[in-house]
Amino acid sequence: MRWRAVARANCSVARSLAVVGERWTMLILREAFLGQRRFDDFQRNTGIARNILAARLRALVKHGIFQRARANGGGHIEYRLTDKGLDLYPVLVSLMRWGDQWLAGKDGPPLFLIHRGCGRTTRPAIVCTHCGGPLVAREMLAVPRAKLASARRVLRRAGA
Amino acid sequence: MRWRAVARANCSVARSLAVVGERWTMLILREAFLGQRRFDDFQRNTGIARNILAARLRALVKHGIFQRARANGGGHIEYRLTDKGLDLYPVLVSLMRWGDQWLAGKDGPPLFLIHRGCGRTTRPAIVCTHCGGPLVAREMLAVPRAKLASARRVLRRAGA
DNA sequence: CGGTATCCCATTTGATACTG
C-alpha cells in the first residue's frame, strides 16, 4: 500500500496521521500551543526549512487547523489555531507526557503545565468518561461498530 | 536544523517524535494495541512494505517499546509491547479521538473502546489530575522549569 | 514464518538566494 492511501483508511488513527503525521507538523503545532503565530517565529523555534514550513502551513490551513489572517489593525500575518486545531491539544500533551516519563534527562521534564482553573501544575492523564478511572491499555477493548452489541453481551455474561 | 537533531531537543514532544514519529510507526503500534504481535500480521494489516516494517520493528525494539521473543513453547516470533510501549496508549487514543471527531465519515467512528473496568463504551478524555476537569488548551499555561516559581506567584496574585 | 537483499524511483529535505 502507498502511504497516501492511509488518508482513506477506515481508521481514525490513520486518518489523523494523514493530516498531522508528517515530519515537523507536530512541532509547528507545539509552537502554536505555546503561543506562536507567525511564520518566522515558527521557523526560528523549530529550525524547519522555510520552504517546508510554507508547505506545512498551507496544508494545515487547508485542513482547517490553522486560520490564516492579518493581525488586528492589518499588521502582520498570523496563523491561529481553529477549534479543530485546538482540539489537537490532547495529542500534543500525550506525546509530551510520554517523553517526560521515558525520555527525559536526569533533570526531569523541561516544561510544566499549569491548569489555570485550579492553579496547580498538573500531570494530565487520560481517563474513562464514565467511571473517571485512568485508561490503561490492558483494560481496554477495541470493538468495531458492527460487533458492539455482541461484545457487550459477552462482557455482561462474563460478569464484568 | 536537521531532523536528526530533533531527538536531542530539550522538549519532550520532539524527543517522543524522534522515537515514534516516523511514518508507519503509529500504525504498527495501533496494530499492537489491537492485539497483533507478528510480523506478517503487522504487514498485512498496515500494508507497509516488508523492508520498512523490518526497519521499524528493529528500531522499536531498540528503543524498548517492543520486546522480541518466541511465543510460549518456542513457536513463532512475537513482538510484545513493553511497559514503555503500553504507555503510548494515550497517544494512540488521542489521535483516534481527534479523527473520530473531525475526520469520521457520516457513519461515525469505526471503532469503539470498551473499558473493562466499568463495562461501558467510553470516549476517553484528558483531564487535570488535580481537579479532574477536562484539559482545554486555552486554560493551560506551559512554563519552563526555571520559571515555575514566578509563574505560580503571578497566578496567585491574579486571584486564580 | 520472519525476515534480507536488491534495485530503482519518488519524495522530502535543507541551503541559499531572491522578492514584494
Next chain:
DNA sequence: CAGTATCAAATGGGATACCG
C-alpha cells in the same frame, strides 16, 4: 515579514525475489 524559487543531496518507499 512572509514567503517563492531553485536545486542538489539524502532518504524513504515499494516491488519483487530470495532464503533458512
